[in-house]
Amino acid sequence: MKLYHSSKMKSGIFYLSFISYCLGIAGYSYAEDYFDPKLLSLQSGMDPNSIDLSQFEKANTVPEGKYNITVFINKKDMGSMDVTFVKGHDGDVSAEFTKSMLGEFGVNVASTPTLQKLSDDEAITALGDYIPDAFVKTNLSKLSMEISIPQIYMDNRANGYVPEGLLENGIPAILLSYQLNGSHSRNKSQRETQNNDNAFLSLRGGVNLGAWRLRSNYRYYYSNSEGRRNYTNRTSTFSNTYVMRAINALRGEVLVGESSTGSNVFDSIPFKGIKLFSNEKMLPSSMRGFAPEINGIAQSNARITVSQNGNVVYQTYVAPGPFSIKDLYPTGSSGNLQVNISEEDGSERTFVYPYSSLPVMLRPGGMKYEVTAGEYNGNLTRSSKRAKFLLGSLVYGLPYDVTLYGGSLFSKDYFSGVMGTGISLGNFGALSVDITHAAASFVSGDRKEGQSFRIKYSKSLTSTGTNVDLTALRYSTRHFFSFSDFNTHNYQLNDGVAPWLGLRQHSSFRTALSQSLGKYGSIYLSGSRTDYWDSNTETTQLSTGYNGNFKGVNYNVSYAIDYRKSDSRNDWPKNHQISFNVNVPFSLFTNEEHLRNMSSNYYISKNNRGNYSQQVGLHGSLLDRDLSYSVSQSMGNNNQESNSAISLNYNTSKGSFSGGYNYSSSSSSVNAGVNGGMVIHSGGLTLARTLGNSVVLVEAPDADGTSLNQGNAKIDMFGYAVAPNVNEYAKNTIGLNVNTLPDDVTLPKTSQNVYPTKGAVVKAKFPTRVGMQALISLTYRDGVIPFGAIAKLVDDETNEENTSIVGDNGQLYMSGLPDSGTLLIQWGNSHSASCGAHYSHLKDIAVTEDNPIRKINLTCQ
Numbered sequence: 001m002k003l004y005h006s007s008k009m010k011s012g013i014f015y016l017s018f019i020s021y022c023l024g025i026a027g028y029s030y031a032e033d034y035f036d037p038k039l040l041s042l043q044s045g046m047d048p049n050s051i052d053l054s055q056f057e058k059a060n061t062v063p064e065g066k067y068n069i070t071v072f073i074n075k076k077d078m079g080s081m082d083v084t085f086v087k088g089h090d091g092d093v094s095a096e097f098t099k100s101m102l103g104e105f106g107v108n109v110a111s112t113p114t115l116q117k118l119s120d121d122e123a124i125t126a127l128g129d130y131i132p133d134a135f136v137k138t139n140l141s142k143l144s145m146e147i148s149i150p151q152i153y154m155d156n157r158a159n160g161y162v163p164e165g166l167l168e169n170g171i172p173a174i175l176l177s178y179q180l181n182g183s184h185s186r187n188k189s190q191r192e193t194q195n196n197d198n199a200f201l202s203l204r205g206g207v208n209l210g211a212w213r214l215r216s217n218y219r220y221y222y223s224n225s226e227g228r229r230n231y232t233n234r235t236s237t238f239s240n241t242y243v244m245r246a247i248n249a250l251r252g253e254v255l256v257g258e259s260s261t262g263s264n265v266f267d268s269i270p271f272k273g274i275k276l277f278s279n280e281k282m283l284p285s286s287m288r289g290f291a292p293e294i295n296g297i298a299q300s301n302a303r304i305t306v307s308q309n310g311n312v313v314y315q316t317y318v319a320p321g322p323f324s325i326k327d328l329y330p331t332g333s334s335g336n337l338q339v340n341i342s343e344e345d346g347s348e349r350t351f352v353y354p355y356s357s358l359p360v361m362l363r364p365g366g367m368k369y370e371v372t373a374g375e376y377n378g379n380l381t382r383s384s385k386r387a388k389f390l391l392g393s394l395v396y397g398l399p400y401d402v403t404l405y406g407g408s409l410f411s412k413d414y415f416s417g418v419m420g421t422g423i424s425l426g427n428f429g430a431l432s433v434d435i436t437h438a439a440a441s442f443v444s445g446d447r448k449e450g451q452s453f454r455i456k457y458s459k460s461l462t463s464t465g466t467n468v469d470l471t472a473l474r475y476s477t478r479h480f481f482s483f484s485d486f487n488t489h490n491y492q493l494n495d496g497v498a499p500w501l502g503l504r505q506h507s508s509f510r511t512a513l514s515q516s517l518g519k520y521g522s523i524y525l526s527g528s529r530t531d532y533w534d535s536n537t538e539t540t541q542l543s544t545g546y547n548g549n550f551k552g553v554n555y556n557v558s559y560a561i562d563y564r565k566s567d568s569r570n571d572w573p574k575n576h577q578i579s580f581n582v583n584v585p586f587s588l589f590t591n592e593e594h595l596r597n598m599s600s601n602y603y604i605s606k607n608n609r610g611n612y613s614q615q616v617g618l619h620g621s622l623l624d625r626d627l628s629y630s631v632s633q634s635m636g637n638n639n640q641e642s643n644s645a646i647s648l649n650y651n652t653s654k655g656s657f658s659g660g661y662n663y664s665s666s667s668s669s670v671n672a673g674v675n676g677g678m679v680i681h682s683g684g685l686t687l688a689r690t691l692g693n694s695v696v697l698v699e700a701p702d703a704d705g706t707s708l709n710q711g712n713a714k715i716d717m718f719g720y721a722v723a724p725n726v727n728e729y730a731k732n733t734i735g736l737n738v739n740t741l742p743d744d745v746t747l748p749k750t751s752q753n754v755y756p757t758k759g760a761v762v763k764a765k766f767p768t769r770v771g772m773q774a775l776i777s778l779t780y781r782d783g784v785i786p787f788g789a790i791a792k793l794v795d796d797e798t799n800e801e802n803t804s805i806v807g808d809n810g811q812l813y814m815s816g817l818p819d820s821g822t823l824l825i826q827w828g829n830s831h832s833a834s835c836g837a838h839y840s841h842l843k844d845i846a847v848t849e850d851n852p853i854r855k856i857n858l859t860c861q
Contacts (some may be wrong), residue, residue, distance in 0.1 A: 062140045063790070063805070064093055068749035069143045073105045074154070079731055079753035083145060085138075086125060094125040095136055095145065104163040105147070107131070108155045158327035160285030162729060162755050164248060169211045170760030174680040177204040177691045181658075181673030187227075188666050194227035204691075206759070213759040216241035246757055252278040252369070253758070258377060262370050264360050265393040265407040265418050266436075269483055273374015279758065280368065281729045289330035290361035292337070292401055292424065294353055297322050300344035307338045326363070358430045358458050358470075360405055361422040362397030369394050370407075378484060380501060381491035387411045389483065393418070405434070413441040414486050420454070429459030429468065440481040442489065450480025465516030475507045478533055500539060500564065503532035521548030537566035555582040579605035597621045601632075611638050626651045626712070641665055653714040653721070654687035679722055679761060686716060692725030694756040696734050700766040702745055709735035709751070728758045736766060743852065744772045746815040748800070767800060769816030772842050774854045776812040778825065780835055784810030785860060789827035793817065794836075813853075819843045825860050835860035 062085050071078045084096045099109055100120040109115045114130040127134045131153050137146045182199035199222045206215040217240045223233045242257025254276050261269045262277060280288045294306065298318050306314035306328065314328050337353040362368065372391045378384060393407030401424035408417045420434020436452040453475050459468045481489065485504050493502045510528035517523065527542040545558030558581075563574040586598040598620035606612040617632035628649045635642040647660035655676020662669045677691035686697065689711070700706060701719040708714070713721045715736075726732040735751035746769045756762045778785040785806045791814065793802040804814045806825065814823075820840035827833050837858040845854040 062093060062138055065801075065803070067140070067143065068752070069138070069140075069145050071105075072144065072146045074148060074151070075146070078105060079733065080749070080751055081753070082749075086123075088125050095127075095138065096123050096125055097127060098123055100165060104165050105149075106155050106157055106161075106163075107149060107153055112153055158284040158286045159329070160287070160327075160730070162284070162731065166755040167248075167729065167757050168755055168760060168762045169757050170208055170762045171681060171697070172210075173208045173697070173761040175206045175208070175677070175691055175695070175761065176680075177675075177677040178202070179673070179675040179690075181671065183669055183671035185669035186667060192228045194225065194229070196223075196225045198223040208759065208761055211245045211757070212243060213245065214243045215759075244759075246279070246282070247276075248282070250276075250278070251282045252276060261372050261391055262368075262393065264368060264395055265370075265405050265420075265434075266391065266409060266416070267482055267484070269389075269391070270377045270379070271372060271374040271389075272377045273372060275370065275372040275374075277370040277372075278368045279729075281758070284327070285730060286327040286329045287363070287366070290357040290363055290366075290397070290403070290424075291328040291330050292353060293364050293399065294325040294328065294337070294339055295322070296339065296341060296351075298341060298343070302344065303342040305340040305342070307340070313337075330357075357424060358422050358432050358456055360395060360420075360432055360456075361401075361403040361424070361430065362395060364397050364399045366397035367395065376483065376487040378487060379494060380484075381488045381493055384491055385487045387414060387483075387487055389414070403432075409483060411483070411486075414481075414483060415439050416483065422456075429457055432456045436480075438480055438482065438486075440486045448479040448481055450477035452476040452480050452482075465518070465522075467514045467516075469512035469514070471509075471511040473507075473509050474505070476505055476533075480504075500530075500532060500535075500537050500566075503535050503537060506531045506533045521546060523547075535566060537564065539564045552588045553582065553584050556580070574608065576608035577605055579603065594622070597625060611640065612636060613640060641667075651689075651712070653689070653712050655689060677722070677724060681720075681761070681763075683720060684718055686718070686720040686722050688713065688722035689724045691722070693758060694726050694728045694760050694762070696723040696726050696732065696754055696756070697721075697761055697763045698723060698734060698736075698766065699763060700736060700747075700768055702742070702768050702770045703736070703747075703766070704742060705740060706742070706745075707737040707740040709733075709737055714740075726754070726756060726762075728756055728760070731755060734764045745770050746773065769800070769802070771816035771818055772854060773815045773852060774813070774817055774842065774856055776814065776823075776837075776839075777855075777857045778806065778810040778812055778837065778860050779857070780810075780825075780860045785812075785825055785835075786827045789825050792824045792826075794822050794824045817842060823858070823860075837861070 064085055064087055066082055066084045068080055068082050070080050071083070085093050086096050087093050098121050099115055099118045102115065103109045107115070112131060118124070118130075124130055127136055127147070131149055134147070134149045134153070137148075139145070179202040180200070182197070185196045187194045187196070199220075201218075201220040203218040204215070205218070206213060208214075216238055218238050219236070221233070221235045223231075225231050240258050242255050242259055244253055244255040244257075246253050254274070256274045258270075258272050259275060261271065261275070296304075298304070298320055300320050302318055302320075304314075304316050304318055304323065304325065305312055306325070314325065316325065339351050339353055341349045343349075370391070370393045373389070375386050375388045376384060377386070389409055389411040391407065391409045393405070395403060395405040397403050403422040404420075405422070406417070406419040409415065416436055416438035418434055418436045420432060422430065422432035424430045432455070434454050436454075437449070438452070439447065439449045441447045455473045457468065457471045460466070481504065488502065493499065508528070508530040510526075512524075512526040514522060514524040523544070523546050525542075525544045527540075529538065529540045531538045540561065540563055542561040543558065544560075545556060547556050548554070557579070559576075559578045561574075561576050565574075581601070581603045583599055583601045586600070587596040590596065598618065601617045601619060602615070603617075604612065604614040613634060613636035615632055615634035617630060619628070619630045621628040628651075630645075630647045632645045633642065634645075641664040643662060643664045645660065645662045647658070649656065649658045655674060657672075657674050659672045660670070675690055677688045679686050679688065679691070679695065679697055681697060683699065688695070698708060698713075698715065698721045699719055700715050700721075703715045703719065704717050706715045706721075708721055708723055710723045710726075713723055715721045723732075723734055726734075732754050733751055734754055736747060738747060738750055741747070748767055748769060750766075752764055752766070754762045754764055787806060787808055789806040791804045791806055791812050793814070793816075795818075802814070802816050804812060806812050806827075812823075817839075819842050821838070823837045823839070825835050825837065837860040839856060839858055842854060842856070845856065847854060
C-alpha cells in the first residue's frame with residue numbers, strides 16, 4: 001500500500017501553494033521583497049494585523065523546529081542529519097550549529113580564532129559572524145541545506161575522509177552466522193546397497209562490547225556409511241578465536257588469539273599470539289591502495305579532469321602555478337590516465353599518464369605495517385614444532401611510483417629476511433621483485449641456508465583490450481626453508497591433505513591473461529606449474545577458452561589440462577578436457593512474466609580417455625527471483641549412467657534455504673541446507689542473511705514488513721531488521737522504502753547515514769508516526785484559515801510533536817492522527833489569532849489502496 005512521507009507532503013503543500021500565490025501577485029520591484037497580509041484577508045475575512053507571516057517574509061527561511069535534511073558543504077554531500085532551526089535575537093530563524101558539528105563538516109576549527117574560544121557543544125546560529133563570508137541557504141521543499149565556507153577555513157582533507165567523530169563502534173551485541181547442510185545417498189550394486197549420511201555445520205560467532213570484538217569459528221562434520229563398508233566419522237573444531245580492537249591513532253588494529261600474518265611481504269603464517277597491524281580501510285577512500293601522483297602546471301584558474309577508458313574518474317579546480325593530485329581514487333591494476341587541463345580562457349591541454357600497479361604498491365607516503373609475536377599454529381601435519389617467533393614487516397610508498405617493502409622473522413632456530421621493491425613502468429606495466437634469505441637449524445645439527453626469489457608482473461592495454469591480471473614467478477634454492485617448512489619438516493601430513501603440500505617448492509609459475517575481442521567476445525588463458533625439491537613431483541593446471549554472445553545467446557568453449565606426476569605410483573592420470581556450453585534465455589522469445597526469468601542450457605564435454613558427457617537443463621526464478629530452480633538431465637558413453645537432477649533455492653530476508661534430488665539407475669541422493677545470520681541485542685534476537693564484517697541494526701517500531709533499500713531485508717514483527725553487509729570506515733546510507741510501510745504508519749525521516757568501524761553493529765533508529773493520514777479542509781467563521789498557519793495535535797500521547805502547515809484555501813495535511821482528537825490552529829501571537837477544531841470517528845472513513853488518505857471538513861472555533 002503506497003503511503004506518503006509526512007514531511008515531504010507538508011512541505012510540498014506549503015511551497016506549491018506559496019509559489020503559486022506569489023507568482024500571481026509578483027511585480028517588478030527594486031526594494032526588499034515584502035508580502036502584505038492584507039492580501040490574505042481578502043479571502044479569509046480576518047484582521048490583517050492578526051496574521052503573523054514574519055517567518056515567510058524572507059527567502060530561504062523555515063519555521064522553527066527540527067528537520068532531517070541533506071547538508072551540502074561547498075557543494076559536497078555530507079549526508080542527511082537532524083538540524084534544529086531556532087529564532088535568534090533579531091527575530092530571524094536560523095540553523096543551529098556547534099563547534100564539533102563544524103569540525104565534522106571539515107572546518108578547521110583549531111585555526112579559526114572565533115571558534116577556538118567556543119566549547120564543543122555551544123550552539124551558534126549566525127554562522128557568518130564566526131566564519132567571515134560564510135552563509136547558509138536552506139531549501140525546505142527539497143529538504144536540503146547548502147553551506148558555503150571559504151576554502152581558507154577548511155581542512156585540506158582527501159576525498160572520502162570520514163571525521164573520527166562520525167565513526168561508530170556500535171552497540172553491545174552477539175553475532176552469529178551459520179551454515180548447515182546434509183545429505184543422504186543410496187548406491188546399489190548387484191550384491192549390496194550402500195547407504196551414506198553426512199552433515200556439516202559451520203558457525204561464525206562473535207561478541208561486541210565497545211570497541212572490542214571477540215570472534216571464533218566452529219565446524220562440525222559427521223559422516224556415516226552402512227553396507228559393505230561400515231564406518232562413522234565425527235570431527236568438531238574451534239578455530240580463529242581472537243579478540244581485537246581498532247587503534248585510531250595508529251590507523252591500525254591489535255589482535256590477540258588465533259589468526260594469520262599478512263601476505264604482502266612474507267607468505268601467510270598461521271599463529272597463536274598477538275598482532276599489531278595497519279588497516280588501510282581506516283584511510284580516506286581516495287588514499288587507499290596505489291594511484292599515481294599527477295603533477296602539472298596551470299596557467300590560470302583551471303579545471304583538471306582525469307579520465308580512464310573514457311570515464312571521468314577525478315575532477316578538481318586549481319589556482320595558477322604548479323599543481324599536484326595526490327588523492328586520486330585507485331582505478332584498477334592498470335590503464336592509461338588522460339589528464340585534461342581547461343584554462344580560464346577556454347584553451348585546453350591534454351596529456352596521457354601511463355599507469356600500472358600491483359597489490360603490494362602504495363602511493364607516495366602510504367604505509368602498511370605489521371608486528372606479530374606468537375607461535376606457529378598450522379594444521380597441515382599431525383604435529384609440528386610450533387616454534388615461537390617475532391615478525392615485523394613494512395611497506396612504504398615513495399615518489400616516482402616506487403614502493404619499498406621488507407621484513408624480518410626471528411625464532412630460536414630460524415631467521416628470515418625479505419627485501420623488495422615494486423615499481424610502475426608506465427606503458428610497460430608494473431613489476432615487483434624481492435628476495436628472501438632464510439637460515440634454519442634442525443635437531444640433527446644440520447643448518448640450512450637458502451634464498452627465494454620472486455617476480456610479479458601486471459599490465460593492461462586498454463586500447464587493445466589485453467589484460468595481464470598477474471604473472472608470478474618464484475624460484476627457491478635447495479636449502480631454502482620457509483617458516484612453515486621449518487615447522488613441519490619430517491612430520492606426517494594430516495589425513496585428507498594433498499601429499500605435495502608437504503614438499504618444499506623448487507619453482508612455481510602462474511599467470512592469467514585475457515583479451516577482449518569487442519562485440520566478438522573474449523578469450524582467456526590461465527595456468528600454473530609447480531615443482532618441488534627432493535622429489536620428481538610436478539603439478540600443472542592450464543585453462544583456456546572463448547566467451548561469446550550472439551543476439552542474447554551466451555556460449556563458451558573451453559579446454560583444460562590438469563595433472564600431477566611424481567616418481568611414485570600415485571600419479572594422477574593426465575586429464576585433458578574440452579567442453580562447450582550454451583545458454584538461451586527465454587526473454588528472447590516472450591515477454592510473459594513467468595517465462596522471462598527462464599533459460600535453457602546445454603553442455604557437452606569430452607576428455608582424453610574418450611569419455612564424453614552431456615547435459616540439458618532448464619533454469620528459472622519466481623517470486624521476484626527469491627525462488628530459483630533448476631532441472632537437468634545428463635548422459636554419457638562408456639557405461640556412464642544417465643542422471644536426473646532437480647534443485648531449489650529460496651532466499652528470504654532471514655536466510656536462505658536449498659534442497660536437491662538426484663537419481664540414476666544405481667543411485668539416488670537427497671540434500672538440504674540452510675544458511676543465515678542473527679544478531680542478539682538489547683531489544684531481542686533479529687534474524688538476517690549471512691553477516692558480513694560490519695552490520696547495521698535498523699529499528700523502526702510498528703513498521704512490520706517494511707523493506708530496507710539495501711538488499712531484501714525487512715522489518716520484523718518486533719520492529720527490527722539487519723543490513724547484513726555494510727562498508728567499514730565509510731558512509732553508508734540506510735533507507736526504508738516508504739511504499740512498503742504498513743497502513744497508517746509514516747516516517748518523519750526515511751534515510752540516515754552511518755559510519756561503522758570494523759566489526760561494529762551500528763543501530764539506525766527510525767522514529768515512526770502511527771496513526772491515520774488525513775487531508776483536512778478547514779473553515780473559520782465566514783472564511784478560511786489563513787495560509788501559513790501552524791496546526792498542532794494538542795492531545796498527542798507520543799513524545800514527538802505532531803505539527804503541520806495550513807496551505808492554500810485552508811487545506812491541511814496531517815499524519816499520525818488518532819481516531820479522535822483536537823487540532824490547535826495558530827496564525828499569530830495573540831489569543832485571538834488561534835482556534836481549535838475537534839474531529840472524531842476518523843476510522844469510519846473508508847480508504848482504498850490507491851488513496852489511503854482520509855478527507856474531512858472541520859470548522860475551527
